[in-house]
Amino acid sequence: MDKEQQQEVMERFFDRFDQLHDELSQFWLDHIFLHWDWWIAAILTILPWICWIFYHKKDSTHRLLYAGLFSIIIGMTFDYIGTSLGLWHYTGKVFPSFPSWSPFHYSLLPVTIMFLIQVKPHIAIWKKGIIYGLLAAFIGEPIFVWAGYYVMTGWISIFSIPIYAIIYMFCDWLTKRESFERLSLDK
Template sequence: MQDKIEEMEKLEILINQFQDLHEEYTGVWLDEVFLHWDWWISLIISVGTWIFWIFYRKKESTHRLLHAGIFAMLISIILCYIGSAFGLWYYTGKLTPTYPAWFPYNLSLLPVTIMFLIQTKPHIASWKKGIFYGLLTAFVGEPIFVWAGFYVMTGWEYIYSVPIYAIIFIVCDWLTKRDTFEKV
């Protein structure tokens, strides 16, 4: 029982430190990011990608595509947290003062580009589109965000992202092709 009490005391200290850091981070975010140019770009990416998707989605496939998009969001946020926690990267110019995710990417750009590519040329093999998506995202998308200063890689290389993005795409594509949806 004493071990559990000591564990809880140590965790409480860490949680308090985390809360203090978050307060400090929020102050910096309010002073240096909120309503500055990078915040506006984040907002435009967040809203603009979904507006694009609303107009250019395959309407009869909306729910299947959203099923895949939500999966992409969840996986993206989980992997983002892991990478940030291990110090492999971090983000600046964030829409919200949250750790670690850059929501314009995790909740907008990644899922929308995946959903759009899934519905584009559906006859092309999923693995080919997945590799294309992985290469395009890792060697075009990521460098643009590094150049713009939104994404800072501290222990990560672009090449590491290729199989991750490819697998996420392939799984999302697979999810859209399931016939297991049934009325409740």
């Protein structure tokens, strides 16, 4: 297959994806937007950040946000892989998007990680990572499965433990870096 044929095939895939997204957007407007599950998801997207604004350690704001941003990037990457492989999907979306569930990736994951990083900093990072993985996999995920937001089609919660633990440990490690140097205009 030459490059021109590849481009034609890829254009057909993107046209189908665009059509599917249009259908999802219409379904979202008709059946999800402003319904009770949408309101809960919207609150779960906003409320954790409001709590974080008032209760985070103010002198660590930038370090914590740095860790939070990386948790979003890593979580979204893993989520894209998992949904692409058909291991899970979401309902009750705040936005008609593929594949992520924004309350988790943009709010619950980063805020809980940032809170845990600043609480009991003397506890070993690996212990907190395992605790976070266990809580997220065996309490968080089942709650969202029960509520109907998260549908596992080829995944079991025990697989999530090391993933959550590693995401937490990496983000905690990032907050402890002392290698940032001020940028100057001089060369």
